[in-house]
Amino acid sequence: MKYYSTRSPQCTVTLDEAVILGLAPDGGLFMPEEIKKLPKDFFDHIEDFTPREIAFSVADALFGEDIPQSDLRRIVEETVAFPCPVVEVNKDIYALELFHGPTLAFKDFGARFMSRLLRYLIEKRGDGKNVNVLVATSGDTGSAVANGFVGVNGINVVILYPKDKVSKAQEAQFTTLGENITALEVEGTFDDCQRIVKEAFNNKQLKEEFFLTSANSINVARLFPQTFYYFLAYAQLKEKLAGMNWVVCVPSGNFGNLTAGVVAREMGLPISRFIAANNANNVVYEYLNSGVYSPRSSVETVANAMDVGNPSNFERLIDILKDHEGMKNLITGYWFSDSQIKKAINECLEQTCYLLDPHGACGYLALEADLKPGETGTFLETAHPTKFKETIEEATGKTFELHPRLKEFLKGTKNTLQIQPSLDALISLGVLK
Ligand SMILES: *Cc1c(COP(=O)(O)O)cnc(C)c1O
Numbered sequence: 508m509k510y511y512s513t514r515s516p517q518c519t520v521t522l523d524e525a526v527i528l529g530l531a532p533d534g535g536l537f538m539p540e541e542i543k544k545l546p547k548d549f550f551d552h553i554e555d556f557t558p559r560e561i562a563f564s565v566a567d568a569l570f571g572e573d574i575p576q577s578d579l580r581r582i583v584e585e586t587v588a589f590p591c592p593v594v595e596v597n598k599d600i601y602a603l604e605l606f607h608g609p610t611l612a613f614k615d616f617g618a619r620f621m622s623r624l625l626r627y628l629i630e631k632r633g634d635g636k637n638v639n640v641l642v643a644t645s646g647d648t649g650s651a652v653a654n655g656f657v658g659v660n661g662i663n664v665v666i667l668y669p670k671d672k673v674s675k676a677q678e679a680q681f682t683t684l685g686e687n688i689t690a691l692e693v694e695g696t697f698d699d700c701q702r703i704v705k706e707a708f709n710n711k712q713l714k715e716e717f718f719l720t721s722a723n724s725i726n727v728a729r730l731f732p733q734t735f736y737y738f739l740a741y742a743q744l745k746e747k748l749a750g751m752n753w754v755v756c757v758p759s760g761n762f763g764n765l766t767a768g769v770v771a772r773e774m775g776l777p778i779s780r781f782i783a784a785n786n787a788n789n790v791v792y793e794y795l796n797s798g799v800y801s802p803r804s805s806v807e808t809v810a811n812a813m814d815v816g817n818p819s820n821f822e823r824l825i826d827i828l829k830d831h832e833g834m835k836n837l838i839t840g841y842w843f844s845d846s847q848i849k850k851a852i853n854e855c856l857e858q859t860c861y862l863l864d865p866h867g868a869c870g871y872l873a874l875e876a877d878l879k880p881g882e883t884g885t886f887l888e889t890a891h892p893t894k895f896k897e898t899i900e901e902a903t904g905k906t907f908e909l910h911p912r913l914k915e916f917l918k919g920t921k922n923t924l925q926i927q928p929s930l931d932a933l934i935s936l937g938v939l940k
Contacts, residue, residue, distance in 0.1 A: 508572045510537040510727065513826045522573040523628055526621075526728045527638070529721035530708065536823050537727050543568040544775045553742045561742055562587045562735040568774060569731050574627065582623040583735075586616060591736045593743040593885065596861045599751075600874050602888040603740045606864075610650040610680050611891035611910055612812070613733070613764065618655025620732035621722055622662060629661040639717040639939050640664045641707055643700035646673045647812045647890070650680030652722045653688045663940045664688045664722075667700040667933075670925070676894065676913050683919025689938045695928035706930040717939045724763025725819050733767035737776055740885055748883055752779035756874045756886040758866040759783045760813035762791065762820040764887060769827055769837070782877055784869035784886070785842040786810045791818060792840035798831040809845045809898045810865040812890065841873035848872075849902035852892075856903055864892040864899070 509519040514535030520528065525537040545568055553561060563583045570579060589607040596602050608615025625638055640662060642652050649666045656664045666681050670692045682690040693700050707713055708721065724730045737755070744753070755778050757765040765783055772778045785792050786808040794800040802817035828834045843851070851868040855861055863871055870886030878884045892899050893910045900906055909917075926932040933939075 508570070509540045511540060512536070513538060513822045522570065522727070526624065526628060526726065527718060527720050529726050536725055536820070536826075538823060538826055539569070539727075539731075542770060542773045544773075547775075550775065550777070553738065554745050556742065558590075558739050558742075559584055559587050561738050562732075565735050565738055565771075565774070566732070569734070570624075574624075578627050582620060582627060585623050586620040586732060587735065587739075588619070589615075591739055593740050594861070594888075596855070596871065597859050597875075599878060599883050600871065601744065601883070601885045602861065602863075602867060602871075603736065603885050604888045605736060606888060606891040606894075608651075609654040609912065610647075611894055611912060612647050612651060613736075613887065613889045614647055614651030615655060616736065617724065617729035617733050617763075618651040618722060621726060621728040622656040622659045624728045625662055625720075626659050636718060637661055637663045637940055639719050640722050641667075641704050641719055641939075642722050643667045643697065643704045644673070644681070645669070645697040645811065645814070646677035648723055649673075649690070650677055653681035653684050653690075656722070657684045657688055658686055662687060663938075665933075665938050666690045667693050667703060669693055669695055669697045669700055672697065676896075676909070676917060679916040679919055679921065682921045682923050683916060685922060690923045691933070691936075691938070692923045692925045693928050694925065699928035703928065703930050703933055707933065710930070713934070713939075719939070723819070724761050724766075730763050730767055730820070730823075731770065733764055734771040734774065737768050737771035737778070741776055744883070744885065748777075751883040752881055753777060754780055754782060754874070754878060754882045754884045756782040756784055756870045756884060758810070758813060758870045758887060758889055759785060759791065760788070760815040760818065762818040762824060764889070765838070766820045766823045766827075769824065773827065779882070781838045782870075782873045782884075783838050783840050784873040785840065786813050786848065786865075786869060787842065787844060788814055788816055789840070789842035790816060791821065792842045794821075794831070795835055795838060795840040808865075809848055809895070810869060813866060813869070839877060841869070841876060843869050843872050849898065852899055852902040853904075862892045862899065862907075864888065864890045865895050866890055867892075
């Protein structure tokens with residue numbers, strides 16, 4: 508399969524190049540030349556397959572031209588290693604729980620798939636050189652990438668995060684692992700971390716010497732495996748969806764998850780429409796309503812993994828859906844303030860006994876507001892609620908135990924290096940290998 512850049516469709520690269528480059532040289536995002544439809548027979552019998560078989564069929568359509576079946580099967584089996592149950596929350600509203608992986612958030616899926624795919628590419632190349640994965644994080648990406656990549660041969664991971672600006676629980680998830688994971692505490696903001704990473708990628712010599720790549724949702728190897736769980740959800744819901752239209756609501760920040768959902772639909776999954784749920788960072792909501800896209804700096808909210816002012820995958824959505832008309836016809840936008848989010852967490856718990864996290868709460872609220880007769884809704888519950896313990900306790904006036912896995916992380920020994928916010932400081936540490 509060839510991959511083209513959203514900014515210059517005539518320039519194409521191979522899968523290997525797309526994964527190592529991350530971003531296209533012209534600043535665009537890579538897209539596959541063809542999104543293959545899965546056969547009718549697959550959908551007719553999807554409920555009879557195991558989650559791994561379903562994910563493998565999807566992976567085969569996406570990556571089967573480039574990766575031998577046996578290798579792809581191994582990569583998928585290591586990825587689909589934890590459940591993603593669909594849970595009924597309220598009448599016609601279901602949560603797709605994506606938080607049963609090691610760091611209790613959906614990013615575990617893509618991070619794990621990408622690490623295994625990179626391992627395969629490194630083994631295939633066989634020159635014994637490392638790949639260096641460099642990521643800036645405000646919390647969740649760092650933990651998913653660290654836990655997805657830890658112990659994987661041939662991959663060296665360097666995580667930059669702003670000192671004193673991520674929660675203790677988040678920090679513990681990427682600073683206590685050791686092995687091939689190095690965490691750098693930057694004397695600066697998240698924007699400084701992101702700037703250093705961008706400067707490193709723009710430094711041609713550095714990029715080639717160290718095989719630098721990124722592991723956020725701009726990378727095709729992180730993004731496309733996120734299609735799997737839309738199919739896994741359908742297999743569980745299929746019977747209940749008979750005669751109904753299926754609406755999928757995605758709490759969105761960089762719009763990677765929503766893009767993966769739209770790709771799943773292009774592959775034939777019967778999703779009738781999408782809802783994009785935002786917090787106060789609502790540039791896509793504004794675009795959907797006005798046709799004008801005006802990115803801006805992000806603002807802080809209680810659903811902080813969605814605090815994004817210039818969503819990187821917007822370009823991919825436009826590429827698939829063509830224009831404002833195409834976007835508007837498939838996607839409805841909603842956004843919610845911090846006080847609405849907290850109120851929803853409390854009310855949903857009282858009325859249904861289901862505990863939402865602040866991101867899932869946006870999804871739930873949007874479905875409550877927008878679901879029409881004849882529609883069944885599913886929102887993505889993107890993180891375990893106790894990852895946001897303070898917010899859910901403030902919202903409900905109750906106390907909650909941290910998930911045992913979070914407690915385990917907090918027991919670990921923090922191991923970081925401190926650096927000034929510059930690329931030179933990063934290079935002189937010698938942590939790229
Ligand atoms: C990353 C993240 C999101 C946003 O996902 P995008 O793919 O960036 O839109 C939502 N919720 C949680 C918990 C996240 O970690």
